[in-house]
Amino acid sequence: MNEKLAINGGKKIRDTYLSYGRQCIDDNDIQEVIKVLKGDFLTTGPSVKKFEDKVASYVGAKYAVAVSNGTAALHAACFAAGIKEGDEVIVSPMTFAASSNCVLYCGGKPVFVDIDPKTYNIDVSKIEEKITKNTKAIIPVDFTGQVADLDKINEIAEKYNLTVIEDAAHALGSEYKGNKVGTLSHMTEFSFHPVKPITTAEGGMIVTNDEKLYQRLELFRTHGITRDKGLISHNEGPWYYEQIDLGYNYRITDVQCALGSSQMDKIDGFIKRRREIVGKYNIAFKELNDFITTPYEAEFSNSGWHIYVIKLNLDKLKVSRKEIFEALQAENIGVNVHYLPVYLHPYYKNLGYKRGICPEAEKLYSQIITLPLFPNMTDSDTNDVIEAVKKVIMNYRK
Incomplete structure (x- = not known):
């Protein structure tokens, strides 16, 4: 007989919330x-430049611009790419709203392309059919830390003269064909939530190998103000x-x-530990x-595993995702869900986006749950997650 679930009055797997x-954060961080x-x-x-240089060196990029948060980084990248009113930008729907909001900030229109049902990243085979004369950029998202199919994306971008702004908010430290994420697109954005x-409490960064893009990014971060004698x-x-130019105050502090x-x-x-936990999950959940x-x-792709997402095979379960x-x-067990497809938010519905434009993303959303994953998780924490998942699933199986 299955162990009684805590939600039905049984004993909880954990006494404290995970x-x-x-x-x-450790003592060295604090000091x-x-x-x-x-x-x-x-x-x-000087701490800002030091941090920028450290990240740029780590990923192999020539230039880095640190800003106040990841959304600001995406906004800056769209500005640097010249996105303006009437322009269209290809975006994945399976992401946080900032990945497409940044296009709206510049007056552009996000065009959502459905996801690959295996990787949950943008389906590269469906990108070209959404490209028009107004398309100016592609924003692929490295969902969960798994890198999008950048070779094919860059091939399409070159064919149509598009800028690739890689949303790697999940993917600092991830690798694509053995290379660190950060030099594989025209611009790459990181988040430090x-x-x-890694974290700066709040913060973001754009890295690039293009000097002109770098100059525009720097300008945008500081109100569009410069002392550069070559520009004034x-x-x-x-x-x-x-x-x-009209920039913003998107500066990040030396403290951060x-x-x-x-x-x-x-x-x-950190990434080694994340991969270890993912390995334990993968083995345990085979049964x-x-x-x-x-x-x-x-x-x-060699993911750094920002999050670990399981998909429920609901036809084999007696309940919906909500009950699980x-x-x-x-x-x-502090589970979460990542993400509601962006265009299903009320704001986007008011812009005219309709349910059904990305059926794979919508189907996936109804099935997924994010499990706990962070470097300071102990083996005991990991085992608690595994035992809780097994307990719940076995109670709800058909």
Whole structure:
């Protein structure tokens, strides 16, 4: 007989709640932040450049621009790509809203292309049919940390003279055909939210190998203001600057960047631990393969595993995703769902987007649950997740 579920009055798998994601901060991180707090610069100082250089070096990019958050990074990338009113940008629907909001910020129109049902990334075979004379860019999303099929995406982009803005918010440290994500697209965006591969509390970055894009990114971050003598109309003296475009205040602080630089020293260890936990999950859940599908990874991708998403085989279960989600929460397992397809949000419906335009994404959304995954999870935490999933699934199997 199956063990009674906590949601039905049974004993919980855990006494304490385990979040689906969490930052990993140690004493060295704290000390590096304190150094900045005691120093001369709290913002727009040397710690920002140090952090940018560290990330650029790690991924192999020539240039990096750190900004206040990942959404700001995407907005800056769309600006640098010249997205304007009337332009169209190809986007995956299986992502956080920022991946397409950034297009709207610039006056453009997101055009959603359905996902590959195996990788959950944008289906490259469906991109060209959505390209028009107004298409200016593609924003592929490296969902969960698995890298999109960049060779095919870049081939399409070159054919139609499009800019590729890779949304790698999940993928710092992931690899594509043995190369670190960050040099494989015209621009690559990273996020440093607390649950991401590393954190600056809030923060984002764009990396690129293109000097002109880099200059536009830097300009956009600081109100469109510059002191660059090659860009201003004239020079009245060393104090002089000009606003030459309409930018934003998207600066990141030295306090945040001190934390980010310290976190970068540990990123390989973080990713190693994430991969270890994913390996344990994959092995443990093999016995449930009639009821759940574990993540598929394409041969060209070596994911850093920002999140771990299982797909429920609902035709083999007695209940919907909602009941399974609530049962796992009752066991003190902090599951989540990533994501509602962007165009199903009310704001996008008001823009005229209709249900049914990306059927694979909509179907997947109804089936997925994100399990806890972060580097500070212990083996005991991991085992608790495994036992809770088994307990819930076995109780709800047909």
